[in-house]
Amino acid sequence: MAFNHKHLIDMREYSAEDITLLLDTAERFKAINERRIKKVPVLKGYTIVNMFNEPSTRTRSSFEIAEKRLSCDTLNFGGSSTSTVKGESLDDTVETLCSYKIDMIVVRDKHAGVPQKVARKSGVSVIDAGDGKHQHPTQALLDLYSIRDHKGTIEGLNVGIVGDINHSRVCGSLVPSLKTMGAKVTLIAPGTLLPPAPEALGADFVTSNLDEALPELDVVYMLRIQQERLEGAPFPSLREYSTLFGLNERREKLMRPDAIICHPGPINRGVELDAYMADHAQRSVILDQVYAGVLVRMAALYLLLGGSEEGM
Amino acid sequence: MALLLKNAHVIDPQVGLNEVCEILIRDGKIVEVGHDLNLEKGVERDLGGKVVVPGLVDIHVHLRDPGQEYKEDIETGTRAAAHGGFTDVCCMPNTNPIIDTGAVVEYVRSKAARVGKCRVHVSGACTKGEKGEALSEMGDMVAHGAVMFTDDGRGVQDAGMMRRVMDYAVQFGKAVSSHCQDEGLVGSGQINEGAVSTRLGLLGWPSAGEEIQISRDIEISALTGCRLHIQHLSTAHGLDLVRRGKSDGVEVTCEVTPHHMFLTEESIAEDYDTRFKVNPPLRSAEDAEAVIAGVVDGTVDCIVTDHAPHADHEKAREFELAPFGMTGIETSVGLVVSNLVNTGKISWERMVELMSVNPRRIIGIERVAIEPGCRADLTVIDPDLKWTVTEDDFESYAKNSGFLGWELTGRATDVYVGGYATMQDGVITDEPIHL
Numbered sequence: 155m156a157f158n159h160k161h162l163i164d165m166r167e168y169s170a171e172d173i174t175l176l177l178d179t180a181e182r183f184k185a186i187n188e189r190r191i192k193k194v195p196v197l198k199g200y201t202i203v204n205m206f207n208e209p210s211t212r213t214r215s216s217f218e219i220a221e222k223r224l225s226c227d228t229l230n231f232g233g234s235s236t237s238t239v240k241g242e243s244l245d246d247t248v249e250t251l252c253s254y255k256i257d258m259i260v261v262r263d264k265h266a267g268v269p270q271k272v273a274r275k276s277g278v279s280v281i282d283a284g285d286g287k288h289q290h291p292t293q294a295l296l297d298l299y300s301i302r303d304h305k306g307t308i309e310g311l312n313v314g315i316v317g318d319i320n321h322s323r324v325c326g327s328l329v330p331s332l333k334t335m336g337a338k339v340t341l342i343a344p345g346t347l348l349p350p351a352p353e354a355l356g357a358d359f360v361t362s363n364l365d366e367a368l369p370e371l372d373v374v375y376m377l378r379i380q381q382e383r384l385e386g387a388p389f390p391s392l393r394e395y396s397t398l399f400g401l402n403e404r405r406e407k408l409m410r411p412d413a414i415i416c417h418p419g420p421i422n423r424g425v426e427l428d429a430y431m432a433d434h435a436q437r438s439v440i441l442d443q444v445y446a447g448v449l450v451r452m453a454a455l456y457l458l459l460g461g462s463e464e465g466m
Numbered sequence: 467m468a469l470l471l472k473n474a475h476v477i478d479p480q481v482g483l484n485e486v487c488e489i490l491i492r493d494g495k496i497v498e499v500g501h502d503l504n505l506e507k508g509v510e511r512d513l514g515g516k517v518v519v520p521g522l523v524d525i526h527v528h529l530r531d532p533g534q535e536y537k538e539d540i541e542t543g544t545r546a547a548a549h550g551g552f553t554d555v556c557c558m559p560n561t562n563p564i565i566d567t568g569a570v571v572e573y574v575r576s577k578a579a580r581v582g583k584c585r586v587h588v589s590g591a592c593t594k595g596e597k598g599e600a601l602s603e604m605g606d607m608v609a610h611g612a613v614m615f616t617d618d619g620r621g622v623q624d625a626g627m628m629r630r631v632m633d634y635a636v637q638f639g640k641a642v643s644s645h646c647q648d649e650g651l652v653g654s655g656q657i658n659e660g661a662v663s664t665r666l667g668l669l670g671w672p673s674a675g676e677e678i679q680i681s682r683d684i685e686i687s688a689l690t691g692c693r694l695h696i697q698h699l700s701t702a703h704g705l706d707l708v709r710r711g712k713s714d715g716v717e718v719t720c721e722v723t724p725h726h727m728f729l730t731e732e733s734i735a736e737d738y739d740t741r742f743k744v745n746p747p748l749r750s751a752e753d754a755e756a757v758i759a760g761v762v763d764g765t766v767d768c769i770v771t772d773h774a775p776h777a778d779h780e781k782a783r784e785f786e787l788a789p790f791g792m793t794g795i796e797t798s799v800g801l802v803v804s805n806l807v808n809t810g811k812i813s814w815e816r817m818v819e820l821m822s823v824n825p826r827r828i829i830g831i832e833r834v835a836i837e838p839g840c841r842a843d844l845t846v847i848d849p850d851l852k853w854t855v856t857e858d859d860f861e862s863y864a865k866n867s868g869f870l871g872w873e874l875t876g877r878a879t880d881v882y883v884g885g886y887a888t889m890q891d892g893v894i895t896d897e898p899i900h901l
Contacts, residue, residue: 288667
């Protein structure tokens with residue numbers, strides 16, 4: 155199947171075939187990750203810059219592991235050492251990096267639209283590792299992978315996303331991709347945490363009543379309350395938020411017997427999820443999502459850079 | 467020196483002119499308008515195929531001088547104005563320092579008299595430092611020639627402060643012009659709130675953030691009797707509020723920009739093009755249509771550009787960090803003629819009202835009509851000239867236009883200020899003008 159993408163920035167540009175190919179490729183990489191030696195030379199000689207202009211632990215380490223397992227050469231760039239701290243413009247930073255003759259930039263930035271800008275300026279392949287409250291495509295892919303892995307398919311599923319939709323770059327990628335794959339999406343949040351136009355993301359239903367929505371859902375996707383990204387106070391207290399929108403043992407009776415729980419991590423235990431639900435052996439797929447992160451990132455790197463089949 | 471303009475299609479609704487005739491100018495004033503005029507000594511100009519109107523006025527421009535000359539200065543800004551067909555501009559006070567004293571008004575006016583290519587009128591800040599906390603020295607600024615008061619770029623946040631501003635400004639007979647932006651609602655909003663802001667993950671700047679202050683200031687105008695001018699109106703409902711205010715007898719006028727008429731939030735697209743980041747933001751297609759409808763039906767009093775020059779390195783930043791604003795003074799006439807006049811949406815007479823007659827009335831400067839005795843401030847427009855908007859064509863020091871690449875029909879070719887040409891056949895003249 156032809157894969158005609160240079161960048162992974164906007165999930166809305168990815169068709170169901172593209173997404174399926176990415177997920178299938180990730181599944182093939184799973185076999186490698188189960189071996190004792192988890193490294194293949196398929197991207198040997200490619201240079202990738204991980205440009206993390208905003209703090210990130212999970213996404214950054216997941217990308218690094220994926221890159222290393224594909225034998226890429228990587229340069230980690232960002233944090234307090236970024237040249238932007240010294241007043242260099244983003245454009246100049248990107249041009250400087252490109253002078254090293256690199257093949258790809260993986261970029262995380264607190265400002266929406268930066269990956270597009272980096273792609274335009276650099277001319278190399280770009281993966282958006284999260285931009286502002288816009289998109290986070292590899293997060294969406296690992297979510298889709300985990301959902302497909304546990305439910306067998308994505309088409310026809312009822313997926314509910316609960317929490318801070320408005321500040322969530324996860325939703326910016328996940329909701330359109332779920333729609334592309336044929337799922338029905340319900341957004342569940344108070345008005346203060348909803349975007350101005352939820353339908354623009356592709357949501358089918360919007361509600362502020364978790365208890366009413368829960369019995370319909372095959373997948374309950376709990377978002378992290380991002381206390382670092384909340385302007386003003388969108389709810390009166392964590393206690394009230396947790397009472398209205400937290401998934402806890404008390405609410406389990408409202409869930410379908412086979413409904414699963416996803417969370418992008420890190421969890422605020424006791425806020426959006428209690429320990430019972432977060433660690434629920436049958437329902438919680440949260441750690442599988444973390445593993446899937448490595449797999450889908452390997453698949454994305456491999457497909458975008460057109461790696462060879464040798465050594466697979 | 468005498469000058470005879472021949473064969474031009476002269477249009478001035480103030481005196482009921484709409485015909486091909488001649489204009490005789492002597493010592494900076496129009497001395498005769500008619501046919502077969504006799505010029506014994508002087509210069510004749512054949513303006514066959516062109517339209518001559520009373521000099522165009524843009525009452526909302528940012529000349530960035532003093533303090534931000536790396537974006538634009540009075541010389542480049544007024545050259546751009548002349549190039550765009552304007553005889554007069556009114557500049558905004560959000561410079562550095564803020565124009566909030568007579569001394570800064572004096573600086574702008576004297577520098578403009580020295581290096582300017584058009585008449586420059588000054589809007590002073592209505593509160594000290596545009597901080598919205600204390601009245602500025604409006605009397606001092608009026609003594610040095612200020613024509614209007616505004617905290618443009620910010621707006622006065624507190625209703626009580628706005629009342630004090632208008633209560634105080636009444637004595638000078640000047641309008642208070644209002645940049646309507648409720649900071650509580652707008653916050654750090656980047657683009658119009660709605661589907662596009664949701665899709666792009668950018669903070670929204672809701673229409674209500676503008677409308678709530680339009681509504682508030684109309685009430686305060688009614689309360690104080692101070693003339694109110696609403697700046698860069700961008701929403702359908704905002705226009706309704708002005709329409710209602712007018713029918714209630716409130717002395718309220720409003721302005722709109724070409725970019726709010728001819729561009730929409732959809733222009734921003736998926737590439738986060740910062741040229742389209744303006745304040746107030748580009749709105750929906752319905753809003754743009756309503757704004758044009760207001761221009762057609764008479765609710766809108768004037769067209770301005772909110773010419774907002776920025777340096778390349780500023781607009782090259784991340785969308786959320788780039789400054790608001792686009793240039794416009796060199797594309798305004800072309801856009802209006804192409805999209806409104808040539809399409810038959812408005813008449814030439816209406817265009818003259820919107821871009822010449824009403825702006826002068828709002829800022830209270832001398833009437834300019836095409837009749838004997840008036841000063842010879844004239845704009846000559848070639849209504850059929852086809853041209854493409856390019857960076858190289860700009861006299862402005864800045865290039866941040868949202869209309870680059872647009873193909874337009876119609877542009878100003880000649881401008882006379884007090885009988886002196888500031889632009890001739892599309893080229894800015896070198897000789898100084900005598901203001």
